[in-house]
Amino acid sequence: MHIELNDxxxxxxxxxALDQVNLNVPPSSIIAVLGENGAGKSTLLSLLGGVLAPDRGLIRFDGQVFSRExxxxxxxxxxxxxxPVMFMDRSxxxxIATFAALYGTRVEDREAELTHQLEETGMAALLNRSAMTLxxxxxxxxxxxxAAxxxxxxxLVDEPFASGMDVIGMGVFRRLARRLADEGSTIVYTTQMVDLAADFSDHVCVLRQGRIVLWETSAKVKEMIRATPEGQENVLRGLR
Known part of the structure; x- marks a missing residue:
């Protein structure tokens, strides 16, 4: 999916919360959205997800104007x-079956991969547990x-690395996100951890006070981090 944000x-x-944001997000990529507290990261994801409606400007998916409707x-x-929002009274x-049905996919087509992922994360033993008990x-x-x-x-993933998951779960998230991107999906996630974003993304977008102050490849952001002792702080400030 090709994403365009216009004003x-x-x-x-x-x-x-967001002020005249313009962005052209390449398809088949992982985008890390960085920013200080209150920078507008969650608002951006909520607009992209249709949870909120913009006051001004347009979102386009593959050239089509996106709206909540x-x-x-x-x-x-x-x-x-x-x-995560799940059906808390269900196992x-x-x-998993409900999400697949809502999106028109077949669990059977992904059974081997899902089984492997559930075993990796330790959730295979909890398949019959109610979500509210987790x-x-x-x-x-x-x-x-x-998601798989x-x-x-x-x-669109808000603060996955502050989710309370253990290192095994984090590894599974990285591998799942990377596989989806390699197969054509676009992943946009938020974080406040500069070094992590540079390590796990194709592009880094930095928001400050509702505006984009930096849009760079992860390789360039790594260079910026190494350049000075204040490299990570400079990235968050959008200083090159």
Whole structure:
């Protein structure tokens, strides 16, 4: 999916959460959205996911104007907030089947991969557990199985590295996101960890006070980090 943002703006009370954001996101890539607290990262993801509507500006998916009412476009994306939204009264297995049904995919076509992922994360033994009984980290691991069942063209993930998952879960997330991108999907995730973003992304987008102050390849951001002792702080400030 090719994503274009044109003068995208969102205001809450007297605060510009996003202010005239313009961005051209290449398909088949992993994008890390960095920023200080209150920079507008979660707002950007919520707009891309149709959770919020912009006050001004346009979002285009493959040249088509996106809005919350365009269900055919919304079915091409999967939005994961910092605490995944699942059917809490249903089992892990039922959630996987439900997400696949909602997105029109077949669990049977991905059975081998899903089984391997669930075994890797330790969730295979918890398939019959209700989602409401899971810890936050387990909930994330369960939702990753839902994402693998859906294989969205656009996966929006808010703060996956602050999810409470253990290192095994984090490794599975990296491998899943990388595989999806290699197969044509676009992954956009938010974080405050500069070195992590540079290590796990194709491009880095830095927001500051609702505006984009830096858009670079991950290789360039690594150079910026190494350039001075304040390299990571300079990246967050958009200073080259």
């Amino acid at each position: 995208l703006s969102k205001r809450f009370d007297h605060t510009d 365009r269900l055919e476009l919304r079915k091409r994306l999967l939005f994961t907030p910092d605490v 892990v297995a039922a959630n 810890s936050r980290g387990q909930l994330w691991k369960a939702f990753m199985a839902c 069942a859906v294989e969205p063209e656009l996966w």
